Amino acid sequence: MPLLEVNQLSITFTQYDRGLRQKKVPVIQNLSLAVERGEIVAVVGASGSGKSLLAHAILGILPHNAAVSGRMAFDGQPLTPTVIRKLRGKRIAFVPQSVQSLDPLMRVGDQVRQAVRTGDPAAEQQRAFAQYGLAPQVARRYPFQLSGGMARRVLVSIATVSGAELLIADEPTPGMDPAVVQETLRAFKAFADKGTAIVFITHDLEAALTIADKVAVFHAGATLEVTQAADFEGKGERLRHPYTRALWLALPQNGFAIPDEEAGETQICSLKHEA
Ligand SMILES: Nc1ncnc2c1ncn2[C@@H]1O[C@H](COP(=O)(O)OP(=O)(O)OP(=O)(O)O)[C@@H](O)[C@H]1O
Numbered sequence: 001m002p003l004l005e006v007n008q009l010s011i012t013f014t015q016y017d018r019g020l021r022q023k024k025v026p027v028i029q030n031l032s033l034a035v036e037r038g039e040i041v042a043v044v045g046a047s048g049s050g051k052s053l054l055a056h057a058i059l060g061i062l063p064h065n066a067a068v069s070g071r072m073a074f075d076g077q078p079l080t081p082t083v084i085r086k087l088r089g090k091r092i093a094f095v096p097q098s099v100q101s102l103d104p105l106m107r108v109g110d111q112v113r114q115a116v117r118t119g120d121p122a123a124e125q126q127r128a129f130a131q132y133g134l135a136p137q138v139a140r141r142y143p144f145q146l147s148g149g150m151a152r153r154v155l156v157s158i159a160t161v162s163g164a165e166l167l168i169a170d171e172p173t174p175g176m177d178p179a180v181v182q183e184t185l186r187a188f189k190a191f192a193d194k195g196t197a198i199v200f201i202t203h204d205l206e207a208a209l210t211i212a213d214k215v216a217v218f219h220a221g222a223t224l225e226v227t228q229a230a231d232f233e234g235k236g237e238r239l240r241h242p243y244t245r246a247l248w249l250a251l252p253q254n255g256f257a258i259p260d261e262e263a264g265e266t267q268i269c270s271l272k273h274e275a
């Protein structure tokens, strides 16, 4: 049984036009995804394709104007609002996309220590900072005193000291320098090797492929394809969807190939953006 199961998830926003007329805007439609213990599933796709909303739906933190349908389960247990409240920050950890989610009024070291569930909080915080290249004195700073990359390392520290069984990381690496990105990816892989299930949301297919077992490709609110990471090889012959193949062929090592429109390739509009 997968640790996390998302079945036929749909999310629709209600918006108000002029004159209080309601408008329903579907943003995710019939999305299914399963993540086993020890498995890293990368979620890639263009900006606005619904990656963060998927994470927010799992964590039960969608805005109030969102209507959700479908089934989600963690360790066989349906993810109801009560259940998810109990799991969040404990068995399920989250690296949010926005660094604004740090508490502006609390020293960042304390925010990391608060997230520790087993072991000595101070020691765990120091270990995490050392791992992600944050100097010990950074612990005494407030979020506004950090660069974007440092704030993201603090967010990764908070999520990883919790010892959660499921880690959902929403774009954890922007603003980090390449060595820290590598260290973060290595850390994720090490967690997975110890049994943690990881959902790794990213624009960066190349980075995703260095650690992912599976890749879920999103486009306009639908999962186009969930594929084995190993299928990204050669000319992408094993990739079923033209958009997925376009993402793969657009990587530098594949020569930034622009798919052949004559051959009927579709949906390559955001190809440049993704590369
Ligand atoms: N509160 C909201 N009300 C209406 N529409 C929303 C709301 N929040 C998000 N959306 C829409 O849902 C879609 C998916 O947004 P989401 O943030 O999940 O995209 P994403 O794939 O995470 O993008 P990015 O890569 O830029 O982070 C977008 O088109 C966005 O405009």
Ligand code: NI
Pocket: 051, 052, 053, 097, 170
């Ligand atoms: Ni996002």
